[in-house]
Amino acid sequence: MPRSVLVVVVALLLSMLPGVSHAAAPGVAGTAGNLIREEEPRGDGIRHMDTKAMITGLQALNVNTYVYPLAGGNDHWDDLHKEFLPAAAAAGIDVWVTVYAPSQASFSRPYKHDYVAWSRELAALSKNHPNLVGWTVDDYGFDLKTFTPAYVKQMRAAAEAINPSFKFIPTVYYSQFTDAFVAEQAPLLDGVIFPFRDEPVRDTAWTWSLSAQVKQLAERLPDTDIYLMPYAHPLSRTALKPTVAYVEAVTKKALELVRTGELAGVVQYKLPFMSRDTGWTRPVTDNLARTGRGRLSFVVEDKGPTKAGMWCGAARKVQLTPGAPKHTVSFWHRDNRETGSPAGYHMKQLLLNGKVVWEQDAATDPSSWRKATVDLTARLTGATSATLQWRLYERKGVSNYYVDVRVDDIAATGLQLNDPGVENAVNWTADLVRQGGPVHCSAQVYHQNYGADLGARIAKLYAAG
Secondary structure: OOHHHHHHHHHHHHHOOOOOOOOOOOOEEEEEOOOOEOOOOOOOOOOOEOHHHHHHHHHHOOOOEEEEEOOOOHHHHHHHHHHHHHHHHHOOOEEEEEEOOOOOOOOOOOOOOOHHHHHHHHHHHHHHOOOEEEEEEOOHHHOOOOOOHHHHHHHHHHHHOOOOOOEEOOEOOHHHOOHHHHHHOHHHOOEEEEEOOOOOOOOOOOOOOHHHHHHHHHHHOOOOEEEEEOEOOOOOOOOOOOOHHHHHHHHHHHHHHHHOOOOOEEEEEOOOOOOOOOOOOOOHHHOOOOOOOEEEEEEEOOOOOOOOOOEEEEEEEEEEOOOOOOOEEEEEEEEOOOOOOOOOOEEEEEEEOOEEEEEEEHHHOOOOOEEEEEEOOHHHOOOOEEEEEEEEEEOOOOOOOOEEEEEEEEEEEOEEOOOOOOOOHHHHHOOEEEEOOOEEEEEEEOOOOHHHHHHHHHHHHHHHO
16 A cells, blocks of 8 residues: 555544544654764773763754764764663664765775675664664665665665564665666665755755655655655755755655655754754854845856746735835845856846846846846836846856856835845745746845754754654
């Protein structure tokens, strides 16, 4: 029976029992990585994992699952089974273990690239620590020459001989779910961790493709549990770091998909859950707003191919002030292209009711803030409301021409506009529209206390289930 159907049937049967809640069973609500070492070395000269502090941080986050990375020396393995697993069990936290794939720069100790040994030894460890429920191979989909179906069968056999319930849940990216993978690999897996990064665009700013991608994977993998991984940590080679609003939005949508049975859980990628984590705060240089903390951002990523006519826009409906003699809008804009860059490709625009009323080529301005003022009075005669839209438009397609356009400090005369400083991402997010794909846009609001602010929001979402 497909997973989604099973969830609905179980929920329906439970709802028929007197005195039994009909709420859906909670899925995995977790985070991965960010091991924290003790501040002082022990007698062996090693700063071991600070298990007590980590458990406290994880409990504050309301997780029920933690993915422990074997990313360093043998002490990571020793601390796992001697200290962390017992402490996590006492706190009611299940544990998965991450092992590196062959193509990654590092390897996991002590069994390195012997994944049959990893499967066997982790399964044996799970017999003594029942809260060790599974393991994953990071970047599994990049190493299918190693993880052939025959080899994975050996791995699974080694684990099943010891603990048949021990799960193998590798990490697989959206583009790697080919027909061959679904046919050959999926039947051998207990689940997959699916890192969401808006493929094929590859960013941590746009969220609207999430539901469609999950729905497609759920249909193609009806008997495989899917665990979504939002990027709470910066994704390499992207223009923008994930914001608090972005991670919150992805997590909120993912938990909705858990309740509908299309996902089995959510596991954050390196959410900083302790103040000693390097990602707990964001440097002030990350604040790219002109004033305050927020700005609109319009991006074509590095090596992101576009076609003429593609665009992304941020729209707001405005009310006209009754009796106002003039209706104007001004705003500050900036981009990362210097004068002398190739012209005729990336166009900064303002639209009024769908028609362009201001336009500037990103290549013709210096990379500094500049003010634009547009008089809309004649165009708004007799109107009581209107829609403004700032957008980035591709006049000609590019193959590799990165740009990041920023808009901030909007001011209106004779028009009533909410949140003109873009200080609350929620105010702008619902009216973002992308046409064609590789051009994406977002409201970017800087949080210096990133870990604390994001952690509080995720903890609230996890507590609600």
